[in-house]
Amino acid sequence: MSERKLSEQMMLAAIVQCAKEAVISVNPEGKIIYLNKAAEDLFGWKAEEVIGKPMSIFASDARKQKKQFMEAIKKGGAQFETVRRARDGREIPVLMTVMPVKDEKGNLLFSSGIMVDIREQKKYEAKVEHLNEVLRAIRDVNQLITKERNEENLLQKACDILVKVKGYTGVCILYKGKSYTAGEEKECKKVLEFIKKEGAEKKEITSYKFDERYLVISPIIKNDIHAFLYVIRSKEFNEEEMGLLKEISGDIAFALDSIAKERELKEKEILLSHVFESVQDGISILETDLTIKYVNSTMEKWYEKNMPLVGQKCYEAYHNRNRPCDPCPSLRCIGSGRMERNIVPGLPGSRAEWIELFSYPMKDDSGNVTGVVEFVRDITARKEAENKLRESEMRFRSIFENATVGMYRTTPDGKILMANPFLVKLLGYESEEELKRRDLNEEGYYEPDYKREKFIKEIEKKGYFVGEQAWKRKDGSTIFVRESAVAVRDEDGKTLYYDG
Known part of the structure; x- marks a missing residue:
């Protein structure tokens, strides 16, 4: 080499x-x-x-x-x-x-x-995978929240979703004194015993070393909602994971608060519906263009021939008109923003031929009128009674004016309220107004045996008087008459006047 x-x-x-x-x-x-x-x-x-x-x-x-x-x-x-x-x-x-x-x-x-x-890489990958599982649990819980409106089902299903996260051995939620659990029964039982003993309810998310495992307590709090999420894991919770569990708790709190508000709103709607239906007067809610949005059963009975009422214009359904009534209290209410009232004819042939209409504005937070609540009172019977009374008064007035006997109405203190022409002439006066200026207690009777005190004593005792009387005429002369009178009293028995 x-x-x-x-x-x-x-x-x-x-x-x-x-x-x-x-x-x-x-x-x-x-x-x-x-x-x-x-x-x-x-x-x-x-x-x-x-x-x-x-x-x-x-x-x-x-x-x-x-x-x-x-x-x-x-x-x-x-x-x-x-x-x-x-x-x-x-x-x-x-x-x-x-x-x-x-x-x-x-x-x-x-x-x-x-x-x-690659141990650190594997740890990181395991951490990422675990966090992804928690994120998937958040997604599943959020999907659950959009569908489930029963709070007990919501909490139990949320536990069932979370316990599927790898490494979570038990999940508990406490709400309104009731526990919802998923996972290893022994683990959950230990947690519940620990909570009962230690009172483990925290305002912020907290992690504990718990019986060779780790426990996270996450508060579920919003408005009047106070619940707690407990998650058990074999490994220690990291900050990112605790942040995600806090997010889940927030989502559950939002859902519980939403369900509570929906329940409260529904209860109010039921109560309001019962109130509406129990009111004997008609109730009609209108939009600002006079379209009917809601009516109670009273209105449906009165206007059954024009059903369904909702969706029609009020003047169409209630008056068979093709344009608003004139005057229309509801239009005035929309314009003024105040309660308006009027008596108007109802639908001919309906149960309510005459109605007294009270229109109240509905306003938004800015004070703008968004609709009208109409309270409709059937005054058909009152109108009929008024007409009969008017007719009766006309007949009475005719008899009163044309009678050939003297007729009067006086008060206990001696004032003359009414006198017909015959009595005016009989006593020598020029007019009823002139006669009304006379004080009967002072100058009504002439002879000592015919004092007014005697008349009042007898009529108050018996409720009527029949007998001879001596009346003093304008010129001072005395006229003897046969007088019949009755005492007219109120509900408490107090005398209002004498008719004779």
């Missing part, structure tokens, strides 16, 4: 010896012929301890790994991930590059396995 070639080989040997990668060379029979310093450090063997020994002392699975090594030699070299065993029995993942060395005739001289320690 030339001096130059020898020098090159020595330099190459020095480079290999100082390389960071572990290098092990074997002869064609599989016996170790070389081990560099990096290989010694990685596997714990000294070169002199393994030279001449089979390569299998580094194998974790000798048959499989020998076959893998020989196939790489046949291919002229290859690179692959494998596992090699250290002197102390530890299995070390490595990236191995197999390089066969042959002579000029193609005969195999030796083969070298160049190995890079």
